[in-house]
Amino acid sequence: MNTMSMIRLVNMTKRFGKTVAVHKANLEIEKGEFVVFLGPSGCGKTTTLRCIAGLEDPDGGEVYIDGEMVNDLPTLDRDVGFVFQHYALFPHMTAYQNISFPLRAMKYSKKEITDEVTKVARLLKIEDILNLTPSHLSGGDLQSVSLARALVIKPKVFLLDEPLSTLDAEFREEARTMIKRIHIEIGATTIYVTHDQMEAMAIADRIVTMNFGEIQQTGSPESVYRNPVNMFVANFLGSPGMNFIDCTIAGNDSLELGLDGKILKVGSEIMKKAQEAGKGRQLVLGTRPEDFSLSSTKNDFGFEMEVSIVEEIGPENIINLRSGDNTIKVLAGPDVLPKSGSRMWVMPDQDRLRLFDKETKKEIL
Amino acid sequence: MKIFGKVVIFVIIALVFCVYVFPIFWMGVTSLKTKVQIFDPKPKLAFKPTLENFRVFFGTAQSGEVGAGRAGAATSFVGAMLRSILMTTSSTLLALILGTMAGYVLSRYQMKAKDDLMFFILSTRMLPPIVALIPISLLYTNIGLKDTFFGFLLLYTNFNLAFSVWIMKGFFDDVPFSFEEAAMCDGYSRLRAFFKVVLPMVTTGLSATAVFCGIMIWNEFLFAIVIGTRKWVFMPPTIFTMSYGTEGVIWGVLASSSLIYIIPVVVFTYIVRKHLLRGVTFGVIRG
Numbered sequence: 001m002n003t004m005s006m007i008r009l010v011n012m013t014k015r016f017g018k019t020v021a022v023h024k025a026n027l028e029i030e031k032g033e034f035v036v037f038l039g040p041s042g043c044g045k046t047t048t049l050r051c052i053a054g055l056e057d058p059d060g061g062e063v064y065i066d067g068e069m070v071n072d073l074p075t076l077d078r079d080v081g082f083v084f085q086h087y088a089l090f091p092h093m094t095a096y097q098n099i100s101f102p103l104r105a106m107k108y109s110k111k112e113i114t115d116e117v118t119k120v121a122r123l124l125k126i127e128d129i130l131n132l133t134p135s136h137l138s139g140g141d142l143q144s145v146s147l148a149r150a151l152v153i154k155p156k157v158f159l160l161d162e163p164l165s166t167l168d169a170e171f172r173e174e175a176r177t178m179i180k181r182i183h184i185e186i187g188a189t190t191i192y193v194t195h196d197q198m199e200a201m202a203i204a205d206r207i208v209t210m211n212f213g214e215i216q217q218t219g220s221p222e223s224v225y226r227n228p229v230n231m232f233v234a235n236f237l238g239s240p241g242m243n244f245i246d247c248t249i250a251g252n253d254s255l256e257l258g259l260d261g262k263i264l265k266v267g268s269e270i271m272k273k274a275q276e277a278g279k280g281r282q283l284v285l286g287t288r289p290e291d292f293s294l295s296s297t298k299n300d301f302g303f304e305m306e307v308s309i310v311e312e313i314g315p316e317n318i319i320n321l322r323s324g325d326n327t328i329k330v331l332a333g334p335d336v337l338p339k340s341g342s343r344m345w346v347m348p349d350q351d352r353l354r355l356f357d358k359e360t361k362k363e364i365l
Numbered sequence: 366m367k368i369f370g371k372v373v374i375f376v377i378i379a380l381v382f383c384v385y386v387f388p389i390f391w392m393g394v395t396s397l398k399t400k401v402q403i404f405d406p407k408p409k410l411a412f413k414p415t416l417e418n419f420r421v422f423f424g425t426a427q428s429g430e431v432g433a434g435r436a437g438a439a440t441s442f443v444g445a446m447l448r449s450i451l452m453t454t455s456s457t458l459l460a461l462i463l464g465t466m467a468g469y470v471l472s473r474y475q476m477k478a479k480d481d482l483m484f485f486i487l488s489t490r491m492l493p494p495i496v497a498l499i500p501i502s503l504l505y506t507n508i509g510l511k512d513t514f515f516g517f518l519l520l521y522t523n524f525n526l527a528f529s530v531w532i533m534k535g536f537f538d539d540v541p542f543s544f545e546e547a548a549m550c551d552g553y554s555r556l557r558a559f560f561k562v563v564l565p566m567v568t569t570g571l572s573a574t575a576v577f578c579g580i581m582i583w584n585e586f587l588f589a590i591v592i593g594t595r596k597w598v599f600m601p602p603t604i605f606t607m608s609y610g611t612e613g614v615i616w617g618v619l620a621s622s623s624l625i626y627i628i629p630v631v632v633f634t635y636i637v638r639k640h641l642l643r644g645v646t647f648g649v650i651r652g
Contacts, residue, residue: 076551091566105557106552
């Protein structure tokens with residue numbers, strides 16, 4: 001086992017009554033890494049974070065911080081900084097008192113406290129609001145103060161629970177950049193929980209996707225996005241998520257699609273995977289919206305669909321195509337504006353095609 | 366129209382004010398009168414005031430001009446006043462401490478039949494206290510708690526406990542748990558987090574509970590007169606017994622002692638009034 005990892009979870013399980021919030025989570029996080037827990041609400045990402053902080057006791061498995069088993073160590077001895085979703089700043093204290101609160105627990109001298117608070121306030125650019133109480137601060141400032149309170153003790157592990165979800169959209173990106181900048185400057189091991197895949201992609205060194213209390217996939221944003229191990233991850237990452245088309249093997253070089261029996265010619269690599277999975281097996285073809293090209297003329301490596309709606313979102317257009325009850329979404333350049341009701345040929349990028357097992361929802365490798 | 370509205374509001378406030386203040390005003394005036402002036406069928410606004418009624422209170426009355434009898438009675442006003450202050454302070458503190466601890470636990474921890482327990486606590490207030498008067502009096506006589514400091518402390522704290530537990534639980538419920546979690550992440554133990562973070566956020570509840578419990582004990586008459594017969598005699602029974610002379614009610618003494626009696630409550634409520642204003646520090650968790 002690698003003893004250098006900052007955080008290690010071994011078969012960590014947490015139940016609330018009969019509900020299993022986290023099921024046998026195994027994870028290692030290196031020192032200085034920025035890891036994002038990503039998943040829909042109720043997937044167990046916050047519970048995992050709270051178990052690491054010691055705010056919840058796991059029902060099974062072990063939690064290690066810096067090589068030490070911390071299952072029985074109370075929160076105050078774990079040396080973690082925690083930023084809460086709703087800030088949890090103490091209303092009866094000024095920003096300065098809030099930030100210095102953990103230092104006072106550690107019996108710092110007055111001068112040390114002033115120095116440390118000034119330093120962290122400068123880092124977060126909140127020197128001018130230190131004398132205000134939380135009720136006088138804006139959402140962004142509250143967030144900065146709560147980041148400062150968590151950072152001031154220079155914790156081994158910096159934990160953030162959906163820190164940006166309560167901010168207005170305009171501050172959110174700014175705050176996201178700020179968190180990334182702080183991470184680069186101080187290099188603390190950071191775990192960041194979010195349900196926003198864009199945020200996760202933008203900020204993470206490594207993404208841990210979770211669903212139904214289980215870790216689905218761990219990897220760099222690029223690898224999780226490009227090589228999702230199952231349909232959940234494929235669909236959860238990306239906006240819009242991956243398109244799924246049911247298919248079966250039709251011939252030696254083609255698949256029959258669940259789009260009114262349309263036939264798609266595919267490359268040998270995909271074909272090999274499909275054949276290995278077994279003839280007659282229900283398969284799902286996955287393609288990201290940006291991995292299609294559109295054409296008005298017939299193409300053997302494509303299939304024909306009807307344009308239903310075109311959504312213009314600025315830099316790109318989302319083109320919704322229909323065949324029967326099935327819809328796929330295609331991202332195209334801003335000049336591609338096909339008429340609603342017109343028919344187009346859709347060609348997936350053969351190198352980017354993914355094949356999933358319809359039953360297990362896992363990728364066929 | 367705007368001025369008219371203001372005038373109406375002013376008049377209403379003035380009326381309400383008069384209704385509340387007039388009895389105290391009348392008490393004040395009466396306490397400064399002699400017996401003859403009090404019984405004057407045509408009360409005069411301008412009269413020659415006397416401090417004799419207050420002298421009776423402090424046990425230094427010379428003449429019989431206010432008609433106070435029983436001078437030199439075993440129970441003095443000053444002694445009763447001190448006993449009342451001592452009992453009210455200690456019992457209120459005890460009820461507050463116990464209520465705060467119980468309220469916190471009931472607010473924060475899961476336990477079996479918590480709702481039933483809360484109901485049971487409240488049910489102790491569902492009968493009028495007089496129902497328990499005779500049994501408690503007999504019980505106290507038998508186990509030697511009658512007319513003792515400890516007996517009264519137990520009784521009065523018990524009276525107020527249900528109230529203080531319920532009120533404090535409500536206030537703790539309003540403090541989100543994440544404040545304590547934040548303090549624990551900042552290196553505080555649960556206990557220190559309670560004192561540093563939670564308690565300062567429930568000062569409103571503490572003040573309100575203290576005021577209500579305090580006033581309840583301060584004004585308690587029934588048990589005080591039945592159980593406190595010789596040593597532990599408090600102010601309410603003392604005012605009652607001392608202002609009955611051989612010639613009926615001695616109104617001047619009744620007024621002067623009552624006037625002095627309300628001062629500590631007024632002062633205490635005045636001191637904590639700023640904490641009674643709810644909403645000063647609340648509503649900061651956003652979401």
